[in-house]
Amino acid sequence: MAATTTPCCAPIAREPLSETDAADLAVMLKAVADPVRLRLLSMIGSHAGGEACVCDLTDAFDLTAPTISHHLKVLRTAGLIDGERRGTWVYYRIIPEAVNKLGALFAPLTESSPGRPGDLELLPV
Amino acid sequence: MAATTTPCCAPIAREPLSETDAADLAVMLKAVADPVRLRLLSMIGSHAGGEACVCDLTDAFDLTAPTISHHLKVLRTAGLIDGERRGTWVYYRIIPEAVNKLGALFAPLTESSPGRPGDLELLPV
């Protein structure tokens, strides 16, 4: 749907984001800026085999199945996860590129530059 | 207000987030999940000297001053920036710890683990 494989954007404190990039990233961040979706993403990512069945996810919350399905759709639309039906169950998997993109945005800044932040050090990923 | 200096949370795909940690992180992510605030943060962080005056920020948008002030307050409440009045103008500065916390959450995953994600490699920061 959206272009999920854009290289995009330097670290947030490196150079000002363009209006377009900011809007693009905000979509992805909005998807993650929810406790339930954050936990869903974490559960899927840390699940054995790298993928989790919806049934497992639903049981972990005090929410109805439609609500979980809605949150999964938001994550999927944002390009953060991908779902696949295998027989009876639907399995979701994290899209690592998308997560890495967010990680790169909040780049490793040098924490200890007490007043002279002119020379940042970027860790080459 | 909130505890901003918590070490908190392994990478999102490392282990499932606790309900508490997820809620805590969601607050910070909600603050960033907006195009305007994303650009504000980026402008502040990449500004010469590491800090930016509100007047500079206001001019860069088609929004009224109160709206910008509101967004800055959201970022400040989330512990992402800090503001200080010096004479006539107010200067804002990024809090690197907070940004790094987000960066650590979306940790560098090994992209190419095709089915055996048991041993992830963490880059020691």
Place this chain on the structure above:
DNA sequence: CTACTACTTCGACAAGCATCTAAACAGGAG
């Protein structure tokens, strides 16, 4: 075929949020 389970879509409602205008507050200049 019917019955059952797993998941998604639909429609609705309450809460939250981005934005505005108007007004208040802080500091510098005349």
Place this chain on the structure above:
DNA sequence: CTCCTGTTTAGATGCTTGTCGAAGTAGTAG
């Protein structure tokens, strides 16, 4: 002191979104 500029607060409004119940779709089992 008064006036002006920069910034924040207060209140109001319209859009977005998290949640639910009910209904729809997909696949398995008998």
